[in-house]
Amino acid sequence: MDELTMLTEFCRKLGAPPPQAVLMAKQLLKRTEQLALERKQSREECLTYLLRLIAEGQGGRVASDFDPPDRKSE
Numbered sequence: 574m575d576e577l578t579m580l581t582e583f584c585r586k587l588g589a590p591p592p593q594a595v596l597m598a599k600q601l602l603k604r605t606e607q608l609a610l611e612r613k614q615s616r617e618e619c620l621t622y623l624l625r626l627i628a629e630g631q632g633g634r635v636a637s638d639f640d641p642p643d644r645k646s647e
Contacts (some may be wrong), residue, residue, distance in 0.1 A: 577602065583624075587631060 580598035581591075589597055601623055608619040629636050 587627070 577595075577598055580601055581594045584594035584597040584601075585591060601620070605616055605620045605623060608614070608622070609616045612619065626636050626639060
């Protein structure tokens, strides 16, 4: 099973309808690539970080190391 398929299934199990689950999985992969470049970390580290944020958020918690984006530029 490829990465996109696994992430799509993960998102679906979180309650996303199938079309939304695919979109969410693609966005996760895109953000993983962005973080890897920004932080100079491996893709695996970045994907693990994002999946942990999702899992904690699903449980109603905010990760202590969550760094929200700067919204001043919007």
